[in-house]
Amino acid sequence: MAYLLRRPPRRYGAWLTALALPLLLAVCAKPIALPPLPAAASGAHLAGKFIWRDLLTDDVDAAKRFYGGLFGWEFSDVADGAYAVITHRGRPIGGIVIAETKVKVKVSQWVSWLSVPDVDAAARAVRDAGGTVLRGPMDLEGRGRLVVVTDPQGALLVLARTTDGDPADAEAGIGDWLWTELWTHDRDASLSFYGGLVGYGVDERDIGDGNAYTVLSAGGTPQAGVVRNPFEQVATHWLPYVRVADPVAVAQRVTELGGRVLVEPGDERRKGTAAIVADPTGAAFTIQRWPLN
Numbered sequence: 001m002a003y004l005l006r007r008p009p010r011r012y013g014a015w016l017t018a019l020a021l022p023l024l025l026a027v028c029a030k031p032i033a034l035p036p037l038p039a040a041a042s043g044a045h046l047a048g049k050f051i052w053r054d055l056l057t058d059d060v061d062a063a064k065r066f067y068g069g070l071f072g073w074e075f076s077d078v079a080d081g082a083y084a085v086i087t088h089r090g091r092p093i094g095g096i097v098i099a100e101t102k103v104k105v106k107v108s109q110w111v112s113w114l115s116v117p118d119v120d121a122a123a124r125a126v127r128d129a130g131g132t133v134l135r136g137p138m139d140l141e142g143r144g145r146l147v148v149v150t151d152p153q154g155a156l157l158v159l160a161r162t163t164d165g166d167p168a169d170a171e172a173g174i175g176d177w178l179w180t181e182l183w184t185h186d187r188d189a190s191l192s193f194y195g196g197l198v199g200y201g202v203d204e205r206d207i208g209d210g211n212a213y214t215v216l217s218a219g220g221t222p223q224a225g226v227v228r229n230p231f232e233q234v235a236t237h238w239l240p241y242v243r244v245a246d247p248v249a250v251a252q253r254v255t256e257l258g259g260r261v262l263v264e265p266g267d268e269r270r271k272g273t274a275a276i277v278a279d280p281t282g283a284a285f286t287i288q289r290w291p292l293n
Contacts, residue, residue, distance in 0.1 A: 153190055175243070
């Protein structure tokens with residue numbers, strides 16, 4: 001479902017390096033009242049599942065124009081305009097948070113929410129392993145208990161236990177979130193940390209050139225991937241995927257809508273099946289055709 005870049009372009013590495021300071025300032029800013037997660041109504045807690053994604057950005061209007069034009073996503077403002085719920089085909093799939101920073105760098109990032117059995121225990125595990133707790137643990141009415149952290153390798157994410165259960169596993173449609181992938185400089189340490197955090201099963205796959213791709217499973221269902229970060233100067237990070245029918249055509253549309261294609265879909269390894277792109281505010285994600293054939 002994912003792929004490893006042989007020769008990543010330098011512009012992608014330089015772009016991600018610029019995220020650190022303004023992103024920390026935004027995450028640590030004063031909290032806002034967030035709406036419930038309407039999709040979290042299964043009644044079951046699926047530890048290890050990525051259940052939500054928020055776009056942290058300093059230009060909400062630009063983000064709305066881009067994602068609305070690219071995927072047909074729709075947006076509903078709440079919390080006096082401080083938060084926007086993203087819906088696709090009538091289903092809530094994420095949100096947009098205004099990143100208020102004092103740094104004049106136009107950056108943004110998708111932040112994924114990971115379901116864990118015990119938020120407080122997870123926060124302690126992050127600290128004990130050398131990660132950082134940025135905010136929480138805390139309770140949000142309608143959403144549950146959560147904590148904002150960077151893992152021991154530096155990847156930003158939200159660890160959560162929802163009030164009414166996590167969204168049930170379902171096949172991703174076109175324009176839906178498809179996958180989540182960790183790019184790490186210390187693969188063994190990352191696997192050890194997340195395995196202890198949520199009890200992932202591990203499936204190792206050889207992708208050539210001496211590289212391995214690891215699929216993390218929970219409850220017998222593949223949930224995420226782990227791959228060696230090809231950029232020495234870039235911190236470990238989680239990269240989300242969106243399912244598309246034609247990555248080549250969507251990549252072209254990205255450019256037309258003011259975004260950037262960071263890794264083209266047409267090289268020999270990917271054969272037009274995937275591309276890494278960024279929206280006009282700087283947030284990166286992968287578009288991929290699935291299944292590949």
